[in-house]
Amino acid sequence: MTTLFSRPGLTVNIVDTSLQVAGDVDVTSAADLAASGVKWLNQTELTAIAMDFSRVDKASSVAISVLFEWLRICRQRGIQVDTILFSAPLRRLASLAELDALIESPAETLAV
Incomplete structure (x- = not known):
């Protein structure tokens, strides 16, 4: 496991081939959180x-x-996303935004 980002109550780790977010994502941490993943994805x-x-x-x-x-x-980099896992609260929000197909089959949805 490699930690890319850590603040009290929020971390981003790399475990095998997975970007794992844990904690509460809010507007004060979003830019730095996103940037940590972007940096890793670019490398x-x-x-x-x-x-x-x-x-x-x-x-x-x-x-x-x-x-x-x-x-x-x-x-942009041609990296296939095989799986997107959401917690139950995020899943409900994503469903309201009609993102079910993306979550259930990201590789197929993104290939369109």
Whole structure:
């Protein structure tokens, strides 16, 4: 495990081929959080990864915005996103935003 970002109550770790976010993502941490993942994505030689937001306890559009930034970099670099995991609160928010297909089949949805 490698820690990319850490603030009280919020971390981003790399575990195997997964970017894992844990804690509460808010507007004060979003830019730095996103930047830490972007930096890693721009340096990695992996061709496929997972994104794990299952440890984000609060539903937050900010967390989804971070996900979109990371997905944009993956698309630019040709990195396939095999899995996106969300906590139950984030899943409900994503469903309201009609992002179910993206979460359930990111590789297929992003290939369109």
